[in-house]
Amino acid sequence: MAASNASDGLKTVAKAVAVLAFVCMLHSGYAAREFLLYSKSIGRQDLTLPIEIVLECLGALGVMIFAVVLGVGELKPVSYEAEMKRYSIDGVFSRPSFQVYNHRGRYLRPSRSAAPAVPAAKD
């Protein structure tokens, strides 16, 4: 219980960090646009972005990637073998549309042949 609480707390924090990083990314985009507009208006020749804006954008991207992965919850194993563990050989070979019903099942538990209380049809 405590462990699940802790991981829930981590998830909430991670989600908050992801949102914050996204806002930072938007901000860096906005700053870049402002910088370019300003540079044009004062007629500057060199239009490379200042290092702070580039760093903010890349840093926010990196933080967001980690925060989203941490906040998304339990990750499932990707191997097909892990997926196949869910199936049993009986299920895989059962072929439901070809099952026949004239088998000995009705004689196995004849005492139960009195049907349980039949549910009334709704509506």
Added chain:
Amino acid sequence: MSSLALLAEIRQSSERRPYEVLKLAEPLLNSSNQLTSATDDAWLVYEQVFLSALDEGQIDLAKALLHILHSRFPSSQRVKRLYGLVNEAAGHPDESHKLYSEVVDKDPTNVLALKRIIALLKAEGKMALAANELVGYLDTHGNDFEAWLELSHIYLGLHMYRQAAFCLEEVILQQPANHYFHLCYAEINYSMGLLDIALKEYLRVIELSTDNVRGFYGVKLTADRIIELLSSSTRSGSGGGKSRRDAQMSFSLDNVPQMPVLEKLSQLATERLVATYSANKAASAPTKALEDWLKQ
């Protein structure tokens, strides 16, 4: 876990466990408000319980459930097919056949009804006829792996191993990563004496699933048998004996791995089998006997 969740699990696994289904469903059916609260799932549960009731021979319960389903989905083809199933279980296959034929006449692409017609032949024990019909069905619906699997099992019942193996090849083409199909294919080839293919397929099984006991047994049996054949063919070097032995074998010894590789494979299988069984703490007399057999 709630009984609804358990029922859903059984439904998704498509295993046939009618007794458990009925036991789980009985309280749900008796207090019908519980089932309605499950909304969409409720109809699936009704269908599931219906099929289980047929399996257990409780025709009255099945009919009551069918009535509920019919009042909800009056024009559904899927429900119509359930009427056919009731007739099958109650011992009126002719009426079922009439119903399925009607459905197919109206809509020749109704796969479920087409399959039921084949299943009816199977129920009557006309296996060869059912195989014929299935071949015709697969001409148009070649991507239906369930039908290929069914055909393979019908052929197995008729001891037509070569045809059964072909059907399983089709299944494997569609689901190449499912080790159960590789296992079945390996076992069919082993039965035919095609040990080279069987060995390859058993190895594929243990590659696709960790410590698969059935796969390792296959590897061990096949590898040991090939080693035996190889050593006896080298010992009786004279031409006459060799050709006689070749006539007995249904595969060529050129296609198998080298002797050291085979010995290593056999060793590996023994090692993994012993490890798997000793990991299971409940060691008993059968386990002991098995270990003795493995070590000989």
